[in-house]
Amino acid sequence: MISMRFKNTYFLLVLTLFFSLNSCSVKKQTTVIDRKAKGITHEIVVGANNTVSYLPLLAGKNIAIVANQTSVIFKKNGYTHLVDSLLSLGINISKVFSPEHGFRGDVDAGEAVTDGIDLKTGLSIVSLYGKNKKPTAEQLIGIDLVVFDIQDVGVRFYTYISTLHYIMEACAENGIPLLVLDRPNPNGHYVDGPTLKMEHSSFLGMHPVPLVYGMTIGEYAQMINGEHWLKNKILCNLTIIPLKNYVHQSEYALPIKPSPNLPNDKAINLYPSLGFFEGTTINAGRGTENQFQQYGAPFFPKTAFSYTPQPNAGAKSPKHMGKLCYGVDLKNTHRISSVNISWLLDAYAKTPNTESFFDTSFTVHAGATELENQIKNGVPAKEIHNSWQPEIEVFKKVRAKYLLYK
Numbered sequence: 507m508i509s510m511r512f513k514n515t516y517f518l519l520v521l522t523l524f525f526s527l528n529s530c531s532v533k534k535q536t537t538v539i540d541r542k543a544k545g546i547t548h549e550i551v552v553g554a555n556n557t558v559s560y561l562p563l564l565a566g567k568n569i570a571i572v573a574n575q576t577s578v579i580f581k582k583n584g585y586t587h588l589v590d591s592l593l594s595l596g597i598n599i600s601k602v603f604s605p606e607h608g609f610r611g612d613v614d615a616g617e618a619v620t621d622g623i624d625l626k627t628g629l630s631i632v633s634l635y636g637k638n639k640k641p642t643a644e645q646l647i648g649i650d651l652v653v654f655d656i657q658d659v660g661v662r663f664y665t666y667i668s669t670l671h672y673i674m675e676a677c678a679e680n681g682i683p684l685l686v687l688d689r690p691n692p693n694g695h696y697v698d699g700p701t702l703k704m705e706h707s708s709f710l711g712m713h714p715v716p717l718v719y720g721m722t723i724g725e726y727a728q729m730i731n732g733e734h735w736l737k738n739k740i741l742c743n744l745t746i747i748p749l750k751n752y753v754h755q756s757e758y759a760l761p762i763k764p765s766p767n768l769p770n771d772k773a774i775n776l777y778p779s780l781g782f783f784e785g786t787t788i789n790a791g792r793g794t795e796n797q798f799q800q801y802g803a804p805f806f807p808k809t810a811f812s813y814t815p816q817p818n819a820g821a822k823s824p825k826h827m828g829k830l831c832y833g834v835d836l837k838n839t840h841r842i843s844s845v846n847i848s849w850l851l852d853a854y855a856k857t858p859n860t861e862s863f864f865d866t867s868f869t870v871h872a873g874a875t876e877l878e879n880q881i882k883n884g885v886p887a888k889e890i891h892n893s894w895q896p897e898i899e900v901f902k903k904v905r906a907k908y909l910l911y912k
Contacts, residue, residue, distance in 0.1 A: 550758060553687035553724070553747035554579045554588050554655055560685060560747050564597050567650035570641075572603040572634070572673055576657035576689075576762050585761070588655055588687075589627060599629060600649060605656060605669045606635040606765070635665070639709060640672035646680045654686045657764045658723045660693035661778045662702060663710040663871050664765075667726055671712050674730055674742040683743040688724035688910070690749060690758040692774050696720055697905070699778060699845040701897040702873030711873050716898050717845060718778045720754060721905060728908040746910065753912045757841075766820025767797040774798075776836060779846040782877075785868030788853045789815055789831055793824025801849060802833020806856045811835045848887045 553560075554577065571577070571589060578585040593599060602609055602624065609624060609631050622631045632638075632645055646652075654673055656666050670686075677684045699717025707713075713735055721729065724746040731741055752758075763769050768777060773796075780798045783790035791797040793815025802813065803825075809832045815824040834849065857863045860882070869875050880890050 549751040550690060550756060551750035552580065552689050553749060554689075556687075556747050556750065560687070561595070561597075563685060563745070564592065564651065564653070566598075568598055568600045568648050570601050570603060570646070570649045570652045571599055572605065572652065572654040572656060572669065574605055574609055574656055576760075576764055577655040577687075578762065580761075588653075589624075589629070593627060599627075601630040601632055601645075603632050603634050603641060603652075603673070606665045634669050634672065639669070641676040643676075643680055646676060646682060649682055652677055652682055652684050654684060654723075654727075655689070656723065657689050657760060657762070658691060658726075659764055659768065659774050659777060660691040660718060660720065661781060662699075662713075662715055662717050662719065662873065663781060663784075664777075665709055667723070668709045668712050670723065670727060671730055671735065674727065674744070675736045675740070678736055678740040678742040681743075683745065684727075685745045685747065686724050686727050687747045688722050688749050690752055690756060691720070691722045691754070692758050692760055692771065693718055693778060694720050694722060694754045694756075696843045697898055697902060698891075698894065700872050700874050700877055700894050701901060703875075706869055706873055706875075708870050710867075710870050714901075716894065716901055717873065719901070719905065721908070722749065722752075722910070724748060725905075725908050725910050728910075729905065732908055733904065748910050754909075767792055769795070769797060772799050772837060772839075775841055776839070779842070779849060780836075782847075782850050782868070782871055783853070785865055785871040786850075786853070786863055787825065787857070787865070788863075789825040789833075792821040793818060793827060796835075796837060797821075799837045800833055800835050801853060802831035803853070803857070804829045804831055805858055806832040806853075808832050809834075844891070847890050851881060851887055854881050 573589060577588040579588055579591050589599060589602060623629070624631050632641070634641070652673060654670060658664065658666050674684060697716055697718060697720040701716045702711045702714050704714055713730070719726070727744055727746065730736065731744055736742065759771050760774065768774050777798045780790045780801060783801055788801050788803050791800045794800070794813050800813065811834065812830055812832045814830050815827050817823065817827065834852070854860060854863055864878055868878055872878065876893070877890065880893070
């Protein structure tokens with residue numbers, strides 16, 4: 507009789523061989539990309555690509571996957587979606603949970619994502635953005651394991667870490683293990699920004715962390731567990747499939763835009779600084795092809811640089827739609843390694859009616875009331891930046907306990 511260990515090893519070899527053959531043959535499921543043109547670091551191996559480590563954990567189980575358009579396995583000349591690859595290997599995927607922007611990543615920011623059926627695979631899609639942000643016990647009936655694989659950008663008000671929190675909580679409450687396939691953080695090279703006060707917690711920020719926290723999604727999951735941030739301090743049965751050849755200072759170009767309004771690496775790098783404009787009357791490039799790479803408004807002083815926001819993918823009703831906006835072009839700025847607050851101060855100074863500058867969501871984005879008060883009181887940028895540092899240093903000591911990479 508063949509031993510169980512031999513059976514498992516044999517199954518793994520067969521499955522891995524099949525995966526390799528499948529990656530060459532299923533051309534319809536493969537999207538071709540120019541890796542050199544995208545500047546992708548070839549040495550970095552994402553968790554999803556480390557199939558040998560996790561395929562045995564999926565075999566023979568009913569799987570639910572939390573995924574979007576970034577959930578891919580890279581290949582020599584392109585990539586395939588994780589769901590497509592696993593289905594082709596005979597893995598039993600029962601349903602897909604979809605975060606903000608939807609499973610295919612084409613829904614506006616803040617727009618409700620609806621349940622449905624994925625036309626390509628026929629799988630049931632369950633929305634986790636809208637009224638239902640956390641899987642219910644009923645939605646998890648019959649699920650043996652949940653896989654989480656979403657590209658994060660390392661900014662607190664980018665909602666995928668909130669989705670991660672609720673997935674972990676639901677798994678813990680229902681006794682279901684969670685497998686996180688880790689991916690690089692394109693803003694993982696620094697920690698900066700105001701730290702969230704828990705009285706201002708929301709889906710745009712659930713934990714007492716700085717705006718830019720310098721951790722991968724896998725490291726962050728470990729911190730959620732280790733700091734007992736889940737309801738009633740329950741623990742999730744968590745497994746991380748780590749990255750290979752990655753450090754936090756690695757420059758990593760995303761081959762797929764993580765959401766409709768983060769179209770390129772420049773936008774992702776500037777997003778922590780320009781994201782504050784989401785809570786103001788200033789347009790930060792939504793309704794153009796240069797989202798989060800410029801800012802402006804019709805009431806700014808006339809300058810040589812101007813643009814007119816119009817409805818487009820990801821922005822059906824951008825601020826100041828159809829109006830000529832004068833502003834600042836940031837497309838040619840160098841890669842930054844801190845939150846730049848001077849652009850926010852500049853916009854405030856150029857606004858004639860400052861009483862209408864902030865809206866009610868600004869504090870939610872900032873995570874505290876101090877920043878709005880500092881701006882209103884004319885506090886210089888350097889002083890504002892320095893005021894963040896004591897809480898950042900406290901956080902760094904917490905963060906250090908959960909780092910998987912240097």
